[in-house]
């Protein structure tokens with residue numbers, strides 16, 4: 001699925017609202033700005049980010065007393081992009097997996113957000129790009145999780161290390177990384193259980209796995225990838241809060257953008273947490289994971 005297609009529902013929702021907001025208006029006045037504020041909030045951009053965007057648009061409009069409503073879209077696009085650019089400078093497109101060998105990714109997130117699917121897609125894409133990849137099935141809490149990850153491993157033609165259900169996740173992580181070193185593999189992707197039972201429990205579980213990783217490969221995990229379901233809107237923001245408090249998340253994957261009108265949450269999350277959105281999921285197929293590109297995203301949203 002292309003980015004444009006993936007963002008279709010968000011775009012339709014957003015533009016329908018914007019066109020309503022400017023009906024009968026010729027210039028961008030206070031009323032239009034108020035409407036814009038409401039639209040952004042109801043598009044899951046989040047209140048604080050919305051206020052920032054509206055203020056930026058307002059400053060632009062104030063410079064030119066008679067901004068035609070037809071320019072609103074363009075001004076919005078520019079200001080949203082500028083906001084995203086200011087927020088996180090990491091450019092993941094240029095990230096070199098080769099800087100670390102193996103490069104270790106710990107994947108976290110609650111059940112149902114698309115964690116397994118994202119791991120499968122990622123493994124497939126890295127493999128296609130010529131990397132030697134191994135997956136560690138350290139979400140040992142659910143039998144289905146281990147089976148599912150094995151299925152994805154088969155589809156992606158990637159090795160999966162598993163000790164079955166109820167195994168110690170840290171032990172699975174240890175085995176996986178150790179065997180990756182022995183096999184001279186490039187990238188290790190470790191699945192973890194997505195239990196948000198309580199924050200201390202989650203923190204302890206993740207820090208135990210992290211410690212083991214660091215013991216086998218000093219500095220690992222190099223990436224802690226939090227997977228969030230964009231279609232849950234404000235819930236995704238809440239989960240992001242919980243997980244960033246529990247562990248050092250340094251990359252985000254936002255899934256299910258194709259099925260939702262809540263794509264604005266990408267802007268809100270990016271702004272609120274200053275953690276780079278690295279991937280977006282735009283479908284259920286193996287190829288439906290894209291590296292997030294701020295400019296492409298905003299261009300597509302406002303095209």
Ligand code: GDP
Pocket residue numbers: 110111112113114115116117118148255256257258259280281282283284288
């Ligand atoms: P997990 O419990 O977090 O591991 O979630 P799964 O990976 O099993 O995914 C839950 C459901 O979401 C599955 O039906 C996936 O096919 C679906 N899914 C995952 N990512 C995407 C996506 O980007 N787009 C769509 N439309 N569905 C997705």
